[in-house]
Amino acid sequence: MKLRADVRVGRGDRTIAAHVVADPSRRVVIVGPNGAGKSTVLAALAGTVRLDEGRIELGDRLLADTDTDVHLGPHERNVGVVFQDGLLFPHMTVLDNVAFGPRSRGASRDRAGRRAREELERFDLHSLAEARPRALSGGEAQRVALARALAAGPDLLLLDEPFGALDVTSRVEVRRAVRLALDESSATAILVTHDPVEALAMGDRIVVMEKGRVSQSGSPDEIRARPRSAYVGDLVGLNVIHGRGQGDSVEIPGDTALTLAEPMDGPVIVTFHPHAVSLHATRPEGSMRNVWETSVRHVEHFGGRVRVELDSPPGAAVEVTGAAASELGLAGGRRVWASLKATEIGCFPA
Amino acid sequence: MKRTRRWDLGPPGVSRVLRGSVLALLLLSPALAGCSNASNDDAVVVFAAASLTEAFEEIGEELERTDDVAVTFNFGASSDLARSIVDGSPAQVFASADEAMMDLVVDEGVARDPEVFAASDMAIAVAKGNPLGIEDLGDLERISVALCAPEVPCGRYARDVLEAAGVSVDARSLEPDVKAVLARVALGEIDAGIVYGSDVASSDDVSAVSIPDGSNVVARYPIALIGDAPSETALAFYELVVSDAGAEILERHGFERP
Amino acid sequence: MLALVGAAFLALPIATILWRAPWSRLGELLASEELVTTLRLSLFCSLWATALSALVGIPLAWLLARGSFRGKRFLRxxxxxxxxxxxVIAGLALITAFGRSGVMGRWLFETFDVSLPFTTAGTILAETFVAMPFLVLAVEGALRSTERGYEDAAATLGAGSWTVFRRVTLPAIAPALLSGALLAWARAIGEFGATITFAGNLPGATRTIPLAAFFALQREPEAAIALSLVLVAVSLGVLIGLRDRWLVRA
Known part of the structure; x- marks a missing residue:
């Protein structure tokens, strides 16, 4: 079912606002740094938090609308949630946990039990049916939580950092289970994560939230091609710098200008890959037009590669080989020359 | 430095808080409090029937004024007081609402030579102004009634009165002492109660309906000194109660001379 | 040293009441018709008081633990x-509220012809008044410490608020509810002051064990001690029932 949500919720002295649209049976990933308001948006969709303003529609059902004072409780929405820490009911067996949804929606004990067993079988959990939640590993618990949410037959499935509390092995196991579940289910799904790899791998559509606002949304390809903030740039591994275009020159912070291959006017966003920048001890010879002198802010080693952060453009990241780094004697405060080919620079209107 | 009192623990350097709390401890402990009272010759502890409350308080004030002594009262059901005296309560004078309870104390050898000093008949206590128009004991059958519990003297007297009148009353409550019965009537929770005539006479909150002589009984109040060596103050209180002056005060509070 | 004095002070009266108990006549004393009536009445009233405490106390605890409203501290x-x-003050307060001329009492009497003082219902009311706080506080504490997320999770699975309460909240607070109810019951069955003040003293209607013990003391001290033994047994029973919560404290 199609989800159309305009969410505005006050949280202390700030407001979380997000517009989220999800096409039927598609997966939307909400990604953003911790504290961006992602979980609040999910809670608003689930109905455990009331909207201060806005409207939520799921298929042809109106779940909430502050204009007409509609607010369906969580139990009336048919929206399933998988919580970060699972929240399996500790006093019930795994089977009773999974049967809880069908039972609450009026299924007989037998029917609910059968439904729960099917769901457990699908996730290869049937041997744990009589176990208590505290006896499960983190990965098992999260798979049971997934089975429990799906057994209720939700129209919309919300997953709140479902891998967040897991170790690496369990992560893989649960991620596989979530893929399986989403592929087989007709439910529209929204997954919240702060992990960019996860976001880009699992989403049909990405919504990026920063500081309580949606900073960008689009398909993973669109996000990759046109990151609009430093945070999204980090997600996709690009430097993202806001500037002002004038002909084929862009003024950027740090009293620098970059030359573009194609002219563009007005507020623009320029992107370039950390590999695209070369560092030199002295001013490089040649026809390159983007050459500037700057200081190194600091240096980080990743295996054979070295990540260097520059003073200009402020915070720009550059990646060089370990050999090049030691040859240049790179360290915080070192003056270097940087060069960047115009053809390596992406540019689009801000 | 004066050290006449036991709880005066030391030089002024001892904090007042500490002395205060020690004093509180002494007061909380009946045995210790008893000791200090016995040793203190200008104070007396009187245990008396609840019905004597107002009259005895006036007699106590009289004694305090003339003799510069302290009189401490414990009013309650005579049966309750008698038991606690037998159990060793620090009473120096006991005034009972019936002779049976006094006999109990005398039989235990705790008191000697009781003297009856006052008497009271029984009466019906009703709400101020008698709004229900109660006229006699028979009327009690159709209203709510509180009596003293049969364990206490006023309960026994009430039972005797009802028996003599041939009236059977389903009491709503059996109270621990006569003042509790009066309180029920005064608060309007209960329509009527059978109490001592003296009680109704001394109360501003209830009215009295008298019981005809034929079915009434007379409660006789004996008083006695407790222990073998009564203090002078105890003796002074005792003598004031049985004197003409005492009798006048008792009469003002509705009691009769025996 | 003072600790020993303290321990002895607490232990001695209990020991002596056991020592002075008329063990040989105990069966006979407790089997007397009067005492059987008293015991039955006490049990009846205290169980009702506990049930009423739970009925209105659990929602009250819920409000205190989960509600956010002005005057919550005042309510607590x-x-x-x-x-x-x-x-005794509690009993007096009950008289002013539910007594015949009390605010609620007059209305009850005039509207439904119901009068609470001096009735078994009045005894139950007085016992509930003093016992309910124990249950409310125990349940409130438990509600505070349970994870709200479980209730949200149950709701997203389609459970209405009653189902959430019955299948998720209640099992989570069950141990606290049980110990709270046990405490409330012990308080109710031992209640004296509020009961005698509000409900009076009438064998078979409002005379519970403590009242009977009080009056028996003036007439037949052995019977009073026999009755006291019943309450001592109740207290010990409650203590044993709650030993995991109170006696095991590292």
Missing amino acids: GLVILPVVLPP
Whole structure:
């Protein structure tokens, strides 16, 4: 079912606002740094938090609308949630946990039990049916939580950092289970994560939230091609710098200008890959037009590669080989020359 | 430095808080409090029937004024007081609402030579102004009634009165002492109660309906000194109660001379 | 040294009541018709008081633990008040509220012809008044410490608020509810001051064990001690029932 949500919720002295649209049976990933308001948006969709303003529609059902004072409780929405820490009911067996949804929606004990067993079988959990939640590993618990949410037959499935509390092995196991579940289910799904790899791998559509606002949304390809903030740039591994275009020159912070291959006017966003920048001890010879002198802010080693952060453009990241780094004697405060080919620079209107 | 009192623990350097709390401890402990009272010759502890409350308080004030002594009262059901005296309560004078309870104390050898000093008949206590128009004991059958519990003297007297009148009353409550019965009537929770005539006479909150002589009984109040060596103050209180002056005060509070 | 004095002070009266108990006549004393009536009445009233405490106390605890409203601290203070209020004052307060000329009492009497003082219902009311705080505080504490997320999770699975309460909240607070109910029951069955003040003293209707013991003391001390033994047994039973919560404290 199609989800159309305009969410505005006050949280202390700030407001979380997000517009989220999800096409039927598609997966939307909400990604953003911790504290961006992602979980609040999910809670608003689930109905455990009331909207201060806005409207939520799921298929042809109106779940909430502050204009007409509609607010369906969580139990009336048919929206399933998988919580970060699972929240399996500790006093019930795994089977009773999974049967809880069908039972609450009026299924007989037998029917609910059968439904729960099917769901457990699908996730290869049937041997744990009589176990208590505290006896499960983190990965098992999260798979049971997934089975429990799906057994209720939700129209919309919300997953709140479902891998967040897991170790690496369990992560893989649960991620596989979530893929399986989403592929087989007709439910529209929204997954919240702060992990960019996860976001880009699992989403049909990405919504990026920063500081309580949606900073960008689009398909993973669109996000990759046109990151609009430093945070999204980090997600996709690009430097993202806001500037002002004038002909084929862009003024950027740090009293620098970059030359573009194609002219563009007005507020623009320029992107370039950390590999695209070369560092030199002295001013490089040649026809390159983007050459500037700057200081190194600091240096980080990743295996054979070295990540260097520059003073200009402020915070720009550059990646060089370990050999090049030691040859240049790179360290915080070192003056270097940087060069960047115009053809390596992406540019689009801000 | 004066050290006449036991709880005066030391030089002024001892904090007042500490002395205060020690004093509180002494007061909380009946045995210790008893000791200090016995040793203190200008104070007396009187245990008396609840019905004597107002009259005895006036007699106590009289004694305090003339003799510069302290009189401490414990009013309650005579049966309750008698038991606690037998159990060793620090009473120096006991005034009972019936002779049976006094006999109990005398039989235990705790008191000697009781003297009856006052008497009271029984009466019906009703709400101020008698709004229900109660006229006699028979009327009690159709209203709510509180009596003293049969364990206490006023309960026994009430039972005797009802028996003599041939009236059977389903009491709503059996109270621990006569003042509790009066309180029920005064608060309007209960329509009527059978109490001592003296009680109704001394109360501003209830009215009295008298019981005809034929079915009434007379409660006789004996008083006695407790222990073998009564203090002078105890003796002074005792003598004031049985004197003409005492009798006048008792009469003002509705009691009769025996 | 003072610790030993303290321990002896607490232990001695209990020991002596056991020592002075008329063990040989105990069966006979407790089997007398009067005492059987008293015991039955006490049990009846205290169980009702516990049930009523749970019925209105659990929602009250829920409100205190989960609600957010003005005057919540005031309400909590009000709930705790009967614990520290002298029972006789509690009884007096009940008279002013539910007595025949009390605010509620007059209305009840005029509208439904119901009068609470001096009735078994009045005894139950008085016992509930003093016992309920124990249950409310125990349940409130438990509700505070349970994870709200479980209730949200149950709701997203389609459970209405009653189902959530019955299948998720209640099992989570069950141990606290049980111990709270046990405490409330012990408080109710031992209640004296509020009961005698509000409900009076009438064998078979409002004379519970403590009242009977009080009056028996003036007439037949052995019977009073026999009755006291029943309450000592109740207290010990409650203590044993709650030993995991109180006696095991590292």
